Amino acid sequence: MFKNVNQEALKTIFASVVSILIGLIMGLLILLVTDPSNAFLGFQRALLGGFNRLPRSFGEMLYQATPILLTGLSVGFAFKTGLFNIGASGQFIVGGFAAIFIGVRWTFLPPSIAWIVGLLGAMVAGALWAGISGALKAYRNVNEVITSIMLNYVAVFLVNFLVVATVFNQTRNESLSPTNAFIPRGFFNDLFPRTGVHMGYVVAIVVAIIIWIILEKTTFGFELRAVGFNRHAARYAGVNEKRNIVLSMMIAGALAGLGGALLYLSATGVHIEVVDVIPLQGFNGIPVALLASSNPIGIIFSSLLLAHLNTGGFYMQTLFPTEIINIMVSVIIYFSAFAMITKSILEKYLKQKGGKNA
């Protein structure tokens, strides 16, 4: 027999799988409704995802997974410490800008370290940005959901302004290329030639593991979780709960900011466009975190799932309009995440059923 702990873990994984299946069925329904003749072929490509055209599609999938792994970690980390960071988007774009700025303007840095400085700068920027919500929550008891939503808008407009003021490519209405600070592609260059994936993915995985260690193995994580579960008891035990709330939010912000850097320092031609749109990667962090029950290691996999579907979507373009593909992917992901929430409800039901039969 399994130990209870493993049973708990198995249950969670089982619930994730069931949730994803529910999401997939919903996605298929969307395709069937739109165009029954192509639905199954399209669905097959969606399911094949990163395996559609190996090795290239796989590299693309990893490239896609990189930023959302970090925004997922950002949201998940905050969840674990009792905070709902809906501001990952704002932190993401602020971090992205900081990285671009360093890449474009700090030309005195040698390329070998410029990208690292870019990543660090993005983390600092994201941390400071999220720190605003954290401080308001800790010292003024303002709900972090509200402040971080508002800060998303502020971030987008502020970054637009700063891009125009400092790193503007006027002809294309977007940021300049941070040519000096592109993240090296390392061994991915040989494994997946002509794709976007770079060493940033390795950075992301390492960060996920570090976050897991912090939360589960350190006294700092113990404090953060204590504050998250019961602020009063943490305070009673002498934990500086205000400082911890701010720190926790700042770490979440640093993660999202790093995500921004990992996207905008890719040598794939992505730039910050001067448009009034909140970056999707931030919001995608929410279902990615939910799907993994906020477990950092789980988030590695849930972000891969989303990237997998997005890559599959790329190969469906000949069959379906992009809008439908996007809808399908969102439906799958959001249904899965939603189903995850119903896990607890289901569990309760099963328990009662069990009680009846016995």
Added chain:
Amino acid sequence: MEYVIEMLNITKIFPGVVANDHVTLQVKPKEIHALLGENGAGKSTLMSVLFGLYQPEEGIIKIREKEVKISNPNDANNLGIGMVHQHFKLVHTFTVLQNIVLGIEDTQYGVLQMKEARQRVIDLSNQYGLRIDPDALIEDISVGMQQRVEILKMLYRNNDILIFDEPTAVLTPQEIEELMKIMKLLISEGKSIIFITHKLNEIKAVADRVSVLRQGKYIGTVNVSETSKEQMSEMMVGRPISLTLDKEEAKPTTPVLEVANLTVAGHHQHKDAVNNVSFTVRAGEILCVAGIEGNGQSELVFAITGLVKQKGGTIKLNGKDISNSSIRERNVSGLSHIPEDRHKHGLVLEFDLAENLALQTYFSKDLQSNGFIKFDARTKRANQLIDQYDIRAGRRAKTNARSMSGGNQQKAIVAREFERNPSFIVAVQPTRGLDVGAIEYIHKQLVKARDAGIAVLLISLELNEVLEVSDRIIVMYEGEVVGELNPKQTTQQELGLYMSGSKKDKEASHV
């Protein structure tokens, strides 16, 4: 109809524990039926089964002689069953009134109709003498009032089978008197009551019959008039219990805690909760602060422990001024605190027992190195405390704190606070909700701590406990110290007069 409730052969199993093992409970109409048993004996579990919170593995329930299936609290409510939980289930950010009507609100065109509800609540509260402030937020009111809210919730729903899970554990003696009167009134109106308590004299005072559980098993039911307190406690624990505490004369030495002219602001700005209070607790003595709930004792403790900043005055611990020290600084310089509200302050319910037992020491050399938790050491320490303090927890160190019985949660806190080498312990109602055996044990621990040279400040609402355990008593009334008494030379009556403000020493504010 012979029985209004029959629970027959109920078995409920949790991971690692059989909480109810073929338990039978038969309650007659219009009786107060006491349910007695040690901490963790399975009383709350049995009541949760009756209230539809848990599904039993085995057994049947008959209500008014009809077999029923109670799948959730709504079913229970429809059968007229109401429950005041051991740990209240109120929404803290809602008002009293909102909590009472929650779930059965009147709406018209989708708009809440609170006016009638308010009137009914006010009427009920007058009729039964359940004083409440309908517009106060739950988080701002005392536990005593929270409980009155829970009782009103049942009455508002017209329940006629009422379950009281340890209602008196959180009440003042006066409130207990009131509650017992109310319970008798309810019985005379045709309701039936199941009454869980650890206090044998309460059973003696109001209950008609008592059923006893021990370690999940049904021991028996007896008529209260035909049994004695000693017999009841023996049925419950399985061995004779001494209901009095023997202790030697205290030998106080140096001052450990010195409080001077302490003033603490009240919740409502106009009045200070603690007003210019001074006293000293010396090593080797138990000083008890007696008083009716809400006379500034909680705020006094919050200021001493650092949870609230005082408005004026100083606090010294072992000669060192800690008035402006952080909570952590106080905790590591020898202050231990058994808090009044064990769920709010004492425990992180989502954590397991090992984590909760390490809540005050996780940062110490023994339990971490370079910021990494030493899991083996933590588990070992937890298991040691579990054994030493006889904490009943199904999965030992891994037990989720939320799943533990109230008394065992309290034992865990006591274990944690006693076992970190304090020089000063402030214990706020440390035996609240404990069974006689455990109370005996905690009292002995307090005396043992005292004899080991620890200064103990005991806050208690329980006159018996005050007189039994303390070496010196000070009485607080409306934020001030109104008297100092010697437990050997005073009586419950005299103490009561001080507590109600009818009597006052002249120079009492400097003890």
